[in-house]
Amino acid sequence: MEIYRELYFKGTKEQLEHFINNIEEYVVNDWCLEEKSKRWKDYLFFDYIGTEVEKSSVSIYIGDIDKESELFVGNIVPLEKSSLSIDEYNAVLLKFYNDIIQPYSKDNTDLTIIPPSNDKFNPLNFITKEALKKLKIFCAMANKATGSSHPSDRERWFDFICQTVDDGRMFDYDLLARFLQDKDYWGKKDENFNGVIGDYAWSKEQAYKLADEYEYACEVLEYYKKVRG
Known part of the structure; x- marks a missing residue:
């Protein structure tokens, strides 16, 4: 049985804040980081507008860093269709990880980034x-x-x-x-x-x-x- 992959970031409040404040530098090519709005001020939205995977928005909730020691990808929603299959969701997550998160992790080794979890259910x-x-x-x-x-x-x-x-x-x-x-x-x-x-x-x-x-x-x-x- 296939399941949705997960992607977690663990660290101190300062390390998480550094991620939030600097991740935009790594948003390149077919990705863009949405400008924060008053309604969605506690979220980061990374939009993929290319053609290699489904056009989608990857969201990370950032409102609890004062209480929690982790961030994670909370959801991925399509930009042009009504829903994503599990395979499509996981493909977008892997694309996000490979294009943005891995380059960030090479330059910022303090933050613990747990690679995408397995897509096979155990x-x-x-x-x-x-x-x-x-x-x-x-x-x-x-x-x-x-x-x-x-x-x-x-x-x-x-x-x-x-x-x-x-x-x-x-x-x-x-x-x-x-x-x-x-x-x-x-x-x-x-x-x-x-x-x-x-x-x-x-x-x-x-x-x-x-x-x-x-x-x-x-x-x-x-x-x-x-x-x-």
């Missing part, structure tokens, strides 16, 4: 081995036509959810929904198999239903732990 980058084990047990034994509605399935599902919250390592909504549908990971249901339990991926409908349940349950559990200890 669940252990998001949850622990114990949590993945519990998710696998749930997926193998659950009725894939009814999700978590059966009492035994619900118990295994809740066990997985609680484990991720206790670990402090959780999936986001869309990632979990896409993962549950991943036939390469979970297996593909044979056309001649009429059962509802087995080692195969979830349907889109059930995957997003489970993701909804997961997101809500995590929010409730995190709130409970915060206010009740």
Whole structure:
């Protein structure tokens, strides 16, 4: 399963400020840095207007450098089409990294720049081995036509959810929904198999239903732990 690449910059407040104030010097060729406006004063927008990848705007939120020790590419949006595929998004990110960030890093070695993350999904980058084990047990034994509605399935599902919250390592909504549908990971249901339990991926409908349940349950559990200890 392919996922969106990420790009992080870590350092002191002074190093991050230096990046913000000097990165424009490296915005060359088919790139331009948008002028800051009152509405978007807390963002840097790097627009690609060339032809090698999709024309897009790469955004970095800079409003938290007094509190945080990192910056990161928060989003990439197309300039001429309604949306980008994962492949297109990642291609723009790599173009941004190669054209602008790498030249900056060669001249400014103090700032820690973490190269773009892998575009291949590994669940252990998001949850622990114990949590993945519990998710696998749930997926193998659950009725894939009814999700978590059966009492035994619900118990295994809740066990997985609680484990991720206790670990402090959780999936986001869309990632979990896409993962549950991943036939390469979970297996593909044979056309001649009429059962509802087995080692195969979830349907889109059930995957997003489970993701909804997961997101809500995590929010409730995190709130409970915060206010009740």
